[in-house]
Amino acid sequence: MEALRGWLVPFLLPERCFEELVLRLHVLHVPCLKILLSKALGYGIVAGSVMVKLPQVLKVVGARSGGGLSLPAVLLELLALGGSVAYGCARAFPFSAWGEALFLLLQTLALGFLIQHFGGHTGRGVLLVAGFGVLLAALVSPHAPPGLATLLQAANLPIIILSRLLQAATNYRQGHTGQLSGVSTALLLGGALARVFTSLQETGDALLAGTFAASAACNGLLLAQLLYYGGGPRPKRD
Structure with a gap:
């Protein structure tokens, strides 16, 4: 016992x-x-987050193209995820309450590199990885300003909404969803919905729960576009 x-x-x-x-x-x-x-649920989400964006990464690698993916949206998502990691560390929340943000950040960073690499800008991709690594180290450092993590988490709400709307606007403008992965989008939606409950239960933090609720709504919009457009670009007719 x-x-x-x-x-x-x-x-x-x-x-x-x-x-x-x-x-x-x-x-x-x-x-x-x-x-x-x-x-x-929290530990399950953290464990599952290791694979959430893998279908998206594999789709980009398989196509050797990041076509249809919005790089500004990816960069904004990186900033939001970095803020979540910093906030979780600063508030000493249990890893089960925020750990998936770290794994999603690493996968999103890989995706940002691949978009640059297959776009013919490998050097920019390397600079993105190195620069964001330095930024993240500064955010989680004990020497970071005390209120910075809270400020970043508060900014997550508009950042997440803007990043998803940028991707949605790209989809609408192109008339298709390009290399956007339906599997990854659906997993992100499900994880965000579950996180609303776990955030309130484990941390009681309304700011954190509100951020996940907004993320769920925006991922729902992208999933609706995937269903409406039916995936990637339609073949051109002769």
Whole structure:
């Protein structure tokens, strides 16, 4: 039992909930069940985030083109994700509450590089990776200004909305969704919806929950465009 306590208590349950659910077998204890569900969802989202943008990356690599993807939207998303990582670190939130932002950031950074690389600007892609690496290190540094992380998180809401609207506008202007991946977009939508619940449960932070709600709405718009346009560019008729 002590071995089970040592595994569950630090990661999935507070001590009082371990006693309620495991020792006293109060398996219908709603407050503790909500905590358990939130923790399990959080770690599941973090684990799944490692693969969320992989379909998008593979689609770009397979086509050897980032056609249809908005580079400004990718850069804005990088800024938003960097702010989320900095905010989670600064507020000492559990990794299960924000960890996916780190993995999504790394995949988005790879995507930004690939867009530049296949666009014939490999040098710019390298500078993007190096420059953002330095910026992220500065954001999570203990020497960063105390209010900077909160400011960035507050700015995430308009940044996320603007980045998704830029991509939506690109899709509308072109009349197709280019190399935009439906799988990645659907996974981002589902993850954002789940994060609204886990953010309120684990952190009680309305700012964080509101950001995820806006992200879900915007990803829903992109998914609707994917369904409407039916994917990539339509073949030209003779």
